[in-house]
Amino acid sequence: MIIQRQKNPIKLYESIFSKYGDIVFFKLGSFRFVMLNDAKAIEQVLQTDSQNYSKSTSYDRFRVIFGNGLLVSEGEVWKKQRRLMAGSFSSKQVERLQPIMVKETNAILNKWKPNEKIDLAKEMNLMTLEIISVGLLGKRQENDSLVLRQALQDILAYLQSSRHLWLQLLIAPFPIKDKYKFAIKLEKLLPLKSTKKFFASIQKVNELVLALINERRSKNLTENFLDMLIKTSGSDEDSKMSDQQMRDEVLNILLAGHESTANALTWTWHELLKNPEIYEKVKQEVHQVLSGESPTYEELEKLVYTKAVFEEAIRLYPPFWRVSRKNKIQTKIQQYDIPEITNVIVSLYTIQRSHKYWQLPEAFKPERFLENGEDHEKFAYIPFGAGPRICIGMNLAMVEALTILSMMIKKFDIEKAFEKDPTYLMSLTLQPKEGCMVNIKKVKA
Ligand code: HEM
Structure with a gap:
């Protein structure tokens, strides 16, 4: 089962749900699991009974990097941080960030040469990383940006490796109390080049981010996201944020805030290129709405069809293809009693393609998300998660x-340079293994 999971987790999930139903309980060694593909059960875990669940054991591995940041923190620490950070993600702040998005997207688009063949997956990653790092930390010197980019790549590669899974298997027969944490410790001791590189990268990022926090603190500015975090954090217990906590939040946002959006955009392009009539409609809308080369914040609201295309892309290809939780006490999911410390896997990919909730679920139909489109169960569409831990960066x-899609469309005609549908690379996020090869042509005036 573990080998099958590593090879093609989605095939495994699909076959489990079709054989055993939409709520499946099983044991693997000493680990207990429940897999969910049912909207009501998901609502119960992520929303109604969310106080009985914490993030699952699999997030422990991320703590090496994310520390106690929003993605992985729990209880009172999470509550306080979520409250403090909410302001930095408000519509007003997002609006302030939009010109940065335009500027950084332009800088990359200006490097593309007409008639060039490029991999959009790589370009989208670069674009979203530049946007989030400039928005968060301000424009850095080229060298700092390169160090940050390389270090984040090493960190992601480490997170995406499956070494810890094999280590868990290796230690499974031994009477060790917390096998998951033990496997993480063991992994750290492995004399592997990639492990060393990973810890060296964390060290570099820490130094860079902590130096920035010090620099910005002394300047009392309100130019970027980090300045906002510094401003929100006060001196009393309710609002105090230590430098370490701030470093953790910065890393959480840098990592959570670029990979997922980049993958969502890459999948959107895959579908646009496979469906020329839909691409044509998006082009028409973009050329009609945008008065200049780039959209203003107000113009974005008028890109109704383009938005529906993006929403449909993340229905078929949710970047976080599953999220997981663990119950702290014995709970009930629908009619089933679930013993404490069971890992609950919420399968976003399969529920968003389930025949139970969607008409022609495999078809790419942006109209579903237009006014008077298809009705759907709320918890059968959760690309940004749900409940109190819903994505803070959704807006x-x-x-x-x-912004990125409309600017690309306004400037270039993008042509498909791939033959076959891509295969899935399912690690932390859902990615097209072969990237997204395209030819770039300048839009004719
Ligand atoms: C298309 C893009 C994105 C998708 C599909 C996405 C999806 C998600 C999902 C599914 C979760 C919930 C995880 C769970 O319940 O375990 C989440 C949480 C989170 N996301 Fe996003 N995300 C996106 C973009 C962003 C951006 C741009 C940022 C920040 C700039 C961000 C920051 C976060 C953070 C900090 C959390 C943790 C929130 C908490 O636990 O309180 N995400 N995201």
């Missing part, structure tokens, strides 16, 4: 995606 991601 930012939508604004960013529409």
Whole structure:
């Protein structure tokens, strides 16, 4: 089962749900699991009974990097941080960030040469990383940006490796109390080049971010996201944020805030290029709405069809293809009793393609998301998660995606340079293994 999971987790999930139903309980060694593909059960775990669940054991590995940041923190720490950070993600702040999105997107688009063949997956990653790092930390010197980019790549490669899974298997027969944490410790001791590179990268990022926090603190500015975080954090217990906590939040946002949006955009392009009539409609809308080369914040609201295209892309290809939780006490999911410390896997990919909730679920139909489109169960469409731990960057991601898509379309005609549908690379996020090869042509005046 583990080998099958590593090879093609989605095939495994699909076959489990079709054989055993939409709520499946099983044991793997000493680990207990429940897999969910049912909207009501998902609502219960992520929203109604969310206080009985914490992030699952699999997030422990991320703590090496994310520390106690928003993605992985729990309880009172999470509550306080979520409250403090909410202001930095408000519509007003996202609006302030939008010109940065335009500027950074332009800088990359200006490097593209007409008639060039490029991999959009790589370009989208670069674009979203530049946007989030400039928006968060301000424009850095080229060298700092390169160090940051390389270090984040090494960190992601480490997170995406499956070494810890094999280590868990290796130690499974031994009477060790917390096998998951033990496997993480063991992994750290492995004399591997990639492990060393990973810890060296964390060290570099820490130094860079902590130096920036010090620099910005002394300047009392309000130019970027980090300045806002510094401003929100006060001196009393309710609002105090240590430098370490701030470093953790910066890393959380840098990592959570670029990969997912980049993958969502790459999948959107895959679908646009496979569906020329839909691409044509998006082009028409973009050329009609944008008065200049780039959209203003107000114009984004008028990109109704383009937004529906993006929403449909993240239905078929949710960047976080599953999220997981663990119950702290014995709970009930629908009619089933779930013993404490069971890992609950919420399968976003399969529920967003389920025949139970969608008409022609495999078809790419942006109309579903237009006014009077298809009705759907709320918890059968959760690309940004749900409940109290719903993505804090959801609005930012939508604004960013529409800004990037419309600017690309206004400037270039993009042509498909791939033959076959891509295969899935399912690690932390859902990615097209072969990237997204395209030819770039300048839009004729
Ligand atoms: C299309 C783009 C994105 C998708 C599909 C996405 C998806 C998600 C999902 C599914 C979760 C919930 C995880 C869980 O319940 O375990 C989440 C949480 C989170 N996301 Fe996003 N995300 C996107 C963009 C962003 C951006 C742009 C940022 C920040 C700039 C961001 C920051 C976060 C953070 C900090 C959390 C943790 C929130 C908490 O636990 O309180 N995300 N995201």
